[in-house]
Amino acid sequence: MTSVTAEPVPFLSALVARRTWQAYGYLWLSLLLAPLALAYVVAVPSLAAGVAVTVVGLWLPAAMVLGARGWAAAYRSAARSLLGVEAADPPAFARPRGFWSALGAALGDPAGWRALLFMLATFPLSILGFVVSTTWLATAAGSMTHWFWSRWLPLEQAADGTWHRGAQLGPGQYVDTPARQALLALAGLLLLLAWPWVNRLCTSLQAALTRTLLGPTAGALRVASLRASRAATVEDADARLRRIERDLHDGTQARLVAVAMQLGEAREQLAAGADPALAAELVEVAHESTKDALGELREIARGIHPPALDAGLAVALETLAARAPLPVTVEVGADVEAAAPLAPAVQSIAYYCAAELLTNVAKHAGASRARVEVTREAGAVRLRVHDDGHGGAAVAPVDGTGRRTGLAGLGERVAAVDGVLDVRSPAGGPTVVTVTLPTTTRP
Template sequence: MTAVTPDQPSVAPVGDPATPGAPSTGAAPGPRTVTRDGTAPAASGDVAAFTGSRPDPRYVDHRERVSFVRAPFAARTWREYGYLWLAILLAPFAFTYGVFSVTFLVAMLVPVLGLVLAGWVVVGGRGWGSMYRSIARSTLGVDVAAPAPYVRRKGFWSTLWHGIGDGTGWRAVLFLLVTFPLAIVGFVASTVFLAVGLGGTTHWIWSRWLPLQQASDGSWHRGASFGADWFVDTPVRQLALVLAGLVVLWLWAQVTRGFAHLFRVLTVALLGPTLSSLRVADLEESRGRTVEDADAKLRRIERDLHDGTQARLVAVAMQLGEAKEQLASGGDPVDALELVDLAHSSTKEALVELRELARGIHPPALDNGLAVALETLAARSPLPVTVDVDPAVEASGRLAPAVESIAYFCVAELVTNAVKHARATGVYVLVERQGSGRGARLRLRVRDDGQGGARVVQPGEDGHRSGLAGLAERVRSVDGTLDLTSPVGGPTVVTVLLPVRV
């Protein structure tokens, strides 16, 4: 365990359940120490916080919640029933295209030139997928992300194999084949339940126009018959049929929603991007941003060296040269001494600038481990910062240098944000190791008691990108994750998961 606060009036660490998010009213004597024995409030409260499932990146769910009582009358239920109508109307054509895609490919195996056309037929399944995603967006309330677009390769064989092996097209063809029986069963079942429910609830209105029927005892009846001698032609039986019809209507809503959910799952699974493709695209984007950030950082260092340190060193050389000339020509030694003194001061300032540049590239404190570096960072902060490092983090060996550097700069950026923007009175930093072996991960959790409202501003929003967006890109470059929770009024909680080994 490591806990550090600056030498000034301290506050209770943010996240301590005893005083959650509230600063103390008076100065506390000395630094606040946080233990890791499992009984300390800060540790137990922190480990239990920030749980929940991450949303599926393949789709966005826009469905409104509908209670069981309102289900038959909700617009969502009728939109989903409309989807079943569209599905049954499109199913014969979609199924025909799917069967044609498979049979045409088999038929073209002998004439190789025909395989190019078969490949284009497979790629054409993407158009069906786009149409079904659009229908799902408007009727099923789910916005499925589009897969990566098809890119035509150069060369005959590349075009041939890339078309035949188009995974997105084949998954769309599979969707067309699988949903054919589902569309028939779903439409028939839902329509039967709806017809029976509406018929039962309105039987008392239209039964008067039914033809007379004779029972086995010779009596005549007008109404629905169940069996040979049981007719719904009395007020009690009419009421019972109405109640039964209402029950069936509620069942119809559930049946419709069930079949719609099956279509929704198939749409996401077969017509959306795969998790592996999203991962590849995310890593490619992250790699590109990381290269851009690295290039920008190098340009900034070059600019700082050229405009700052280099200019100072040039001035030092000129001052020393002028002092040398004065001494060589027998000039006033006092003036020469002033020039040397001025050059000495400029040299020290240049050294300070070089030290700051080097610290921005790689903090020297990291040479002694992440815990020591965070201690130094906390001691320099103008805010009280409590750092709680799990001994298991470094007990199992040093982290990868890239992971240590990213973890350090994440904490540094978040503490800086708390000082500049959050109006916080204290920051709590938790560092712990999760798991073991190749799947082990480093978990950082930084919490401040500021005003909240922080968000990740990507390029294109407000004309700039926030520091949090840069942190997210830096974390993603090593396949890590960054989660932000910052409601208006606070507190702001940022959780970063990093692999122990890159």
Template sequence: MSTVTPTEPLPRPGTPDAASAAETTTIPPTPAIRLDPRFVDRREELPFLRGPFTRRAWSEFGFLNLALLLAPFALAYALFTVSVLAGLLVTVVGLFVAGGLVIGARGWGATYRSMASSMLGIDVVAPVERRLATGFWRRLRSMLFDGPGWRAVLFLIVTFPLAIAGFVLSWTFLATGLGAMTHWIWSRWLPLQQAGDGTWHRGASFGLDFFIDTPIRQAGLVLVGVLFLLLWPQVQRAFAQLFRLLVVALLGPTLTSLRVRDLEHARGSMADDADARLRRIERDLHDGTQARLVAVAMQLGEAKEQLTTTQTDPELVDLVSNAHASTKEAIAELRELARGIHPPALDAGLAVALETLAARSPLPVTVDVDASAKPAPAVETIAYFCVAELVTNAVKHAGASGVYVLVEQQGTSLRLRVRDDGRGGAAITQPDAKGHRSGLAGLAERVRAVDGTFDVVSPAGGPTVVTVLLPMSVSA
């Protein structure tokens, strides 16, 4: 980028130099407007003069009427939920009823979001789906403390007076406007009224002696009616906007929950990508490096046989023999390394991989796998290495005589249960001063990384039972 010194004359407008300078001038881009990811606004404009004749005005009018129709039932549901929760706090099982009512408030939220989409021109994203917790207390806690459910309950309470006020003012402005504009037509059928001076009048009265029964007053009332009719969409627009804000704030997801969901999706994609990358590395090692080492080992074996049948220096024969033995050891180590990266048996499914693992174990291992469970490949890998590590612990540390492995699907989770009859005493220990940690601690961290749970029950004398819950998919 060139700089202009004070001694250089500036190009005058209209000259070729000025045109070239204008072409090379860089205009900074306008910063993009970051939209709220919780909703999409599809509202049309609401002009003041054409307001009563727009689709938006009548859609918002229909929303306020429908909101008033639902408001008493919605308020009754919200108050019933709060009262049932307060009344059943002394119980335990009864709290599931209150929790069910809290979860049911999500249905009310879906109803109002649908109304807002069709009548208010705003599409609000649904809250993050509730996860099905396992266990009595976890399930109860997830129901009673469901954030979207409680926000929906608050919405039902707050919008009750808003629905009444919006309905009353909307109808007041609309009816007043239409009535004042058409007063000159229907006022002739009004009953006669006597003024204070004894005269009789037919028409709307304001006070004791002011009647709308002259052409000038009729025209003035028509103008007042036009003004009320023009103000009607604007007044109801304010109430509709309040409903929009409440729907977005209370019935949509929070920005934090959306961020967490995006991070979970990103984490799941990274886990799937990492698993796919490990599979490729294992295949490359098996089909490339290992195959070449096998070929080298075969060639060294042939060279060794030829050298032994001929009169060759014994040192050369020993050298080739050592190279042959080292190559075979490298092949064995490479196979173990590839198996540790990704067991080839997992390509045939978790059941086959665990059966293969059991067959290679020095302990009797009984495997019971639910054939209908179809977890994601990344979850299968984590499940396999959990079982492999637990079986290894039973062999090396527990002094067990047998291991039982159960794999089954529970809802949206994959449940692993590994039991051995060893001496017990297994525990998840914290890392020491040098950062070393136990194998169980590493497994627990790996399971928690995908929102799983890892529980160990290992009393002194045994048995040791490890229960692992994994999501069926980490990228959904």
């Protein structure tokens, strides 16, 4: 939940500022909606009490609880348009399977009940804000123009028997002289200049309620984030399994089939009493093919779990840097693994992030060197990859071909353990990508 940061308005020009009158319009709109919203709130428990004897009838108040989300959306839209206040939409209602589960989820929808609470609280605030702001504005306007319209007021007799025409400020004190008219007009002008700030104060209470009650809670945001990262993780795991299956089928399996055929041919040559040199040549070819197949299997196994990680993250990163196609310097803080060990999932994600980032540097950055830094502080481990390339890297969901980009995939993998991916890559470089991961994973 965030609020739009507006430029400060000078005191003298606040009266004619557009957002001042937009805020006053919000008070009018809120006053018009408040009675309807209160009636809606009262109807929910009333209907629930009336239809509680029938289980099917409980769907009516349940639907009204969910319908409060529509009221919340209307109030958020008004606050966004007229007050410049942004409140993010709460996660959509996820209806579980089963009659009782769905009914219970609808009746207990947190976003719906928070909206109902807002509608209840905004009723007195709408009246209070509108009355205070409008009374202040009317008093200021009346004071400034009293000199004009007071001539039509009826005559009043004071305690001393004199007659006066004008506003009475106290016993025997009437605004019916030029000096008093001028002082009242000046006071009215000051009240008018102060009205925008009074008006803003009246709307700030409802703006605070909008942020507090109509936006998503921290728990709801975390649940939505976990759902999204879980879906991305499942998709990523499925894609990785398909890639491994394809590599095994198209590469290693085909090579092993060729080895079997070559050994079979060599056996036939030996059985037929042919030239032993020809059979030896076939065996040699099969031997080389077997070594190539073993190399491919090692690469596939490294993609599943790098063996170097068994010796620690520092050793794995050094091994990764040694295989990189450009000079890579690795700096791992002494306290990264000296304290409590990192969770295996965190180590794997840090390694794969470094591998993916160094691959991007080699393919796209046009860099001559790179540097990998790993530090640990305050329950988090930070991996930074620097390069001296041309910059311009960005986390885009898809590339020009419609496929998901590598940085977007890294961001989803990092978010799965409540990590953060930060990319600083101005045009012309250099690029610094920071991956912040918790030292342990939460359930």
